[in-house]
Amino acid sequence: GIPPSQTLRSDHLEMEPETMETKSLTEYFNKMHMDAVMGKR
């Protein structure tokens, strides 16, 4: 027979992903572009 702990230890916890902070260049580029357009006005 199998000791119960041997069997129960087969469980594998599924963790949720880490949330990394992002610094978007696309947003920054779009903002620069908008600022330039507004400045021209």
Added chain:
Amino acid sequence: MLSGLASLRSRHTFHDLSAVLFRMEASCLELALEGERLCKVGDYSGGVSFFEAAIQVGTEDLQVLSAIYSQLGNAYFHLHDYTKALEFHHHDLTLTRTMGDLLGEAKASGNLGNTLKALGRFDEAVVFCQRHLDISRDAGDKVGQARALYNFGNVYHAKGKSTSRNDSEPGCFPEEVTTALKKAAEYYEANLCIVKELGDRAALGRTCGNLGNTQYLLGNFRSAVASHQQRLLIAKEFGDRAAERRAYCNLGNAYIFLGEFEKAAEHYKRALQLARQLKDRAVEAQACYSLGNTYTLLQDYERAIDYHLKHLIIAQDLNDRIGEGRACWSLGNAHTALGNHDQAMHFAERHLEISKETGDRSGELTARL
């Protein structure tokens, strides 16, 4: 006249230089934007190449440089090269501090906390999580606070798990482990208060999943089931099949400890179906292994053998010798229970051979028994 010419020449040179600099800035930004695009579609190696090329070209725009460092750090994080990730998140932190960019510093601190956690440097990770939280609180940034609290929970969860002995069972850990896990649960609960207030369902789902795993390790299996069921519901709302699979697997684990083996099998089967849909062979193998063990607990050894064989085939395909060894060990036991002594001996021998090869002393000892 001469001075006029000199002035003209110097103005001309200045104009050329600024044109070159403008061209370089544009080129740096173009390269970095391509790096960002590649990372967004999951090609982190490609992203790294473009970001590194962007750094080579250089930029005088410190906000752009900070974003490049940050995204390079994240790309290395996703590639599991945590030492490199740490290096670039540190560069980003130094830069944001020099610029006096507090929001940027908060983000760099959050990323450093996550990276140090992945490296197992939990005490240092806590310092950066606290900095992330402090800046977010001072700025009245609720989203930032919630994210910092989630990261804090993850650090304490990982600390608890890393300190626990492998042979301890959930709910029976040393005090040090329980303290860390309780702290993790407190941070997750604090996060839940904010994300509920913000109505952020995606964040709520993530936190419920990890809180469920913390409650599981603390031995609170009913609470774990409630958290994982909520996570499952939110995963379905978003059509997030990977999250759904995770929830089914975690629910299966909790039902095992509640002694509800039939329910555990139902949940592991759903996890297996989703793993197949997602074409993720490693998690498919894990689900087969869990099902094999669940049917062993149900004393349905034929089905247990069926799932352990499925696990064995995938482990062989993936060249996962440890998984193969486990499958052989389980198959040996199931055949013993059925009185198939020849088969039992065959798998026991294969298990012994793999244990020797992988240097698994405890596996070798149990195989010899």
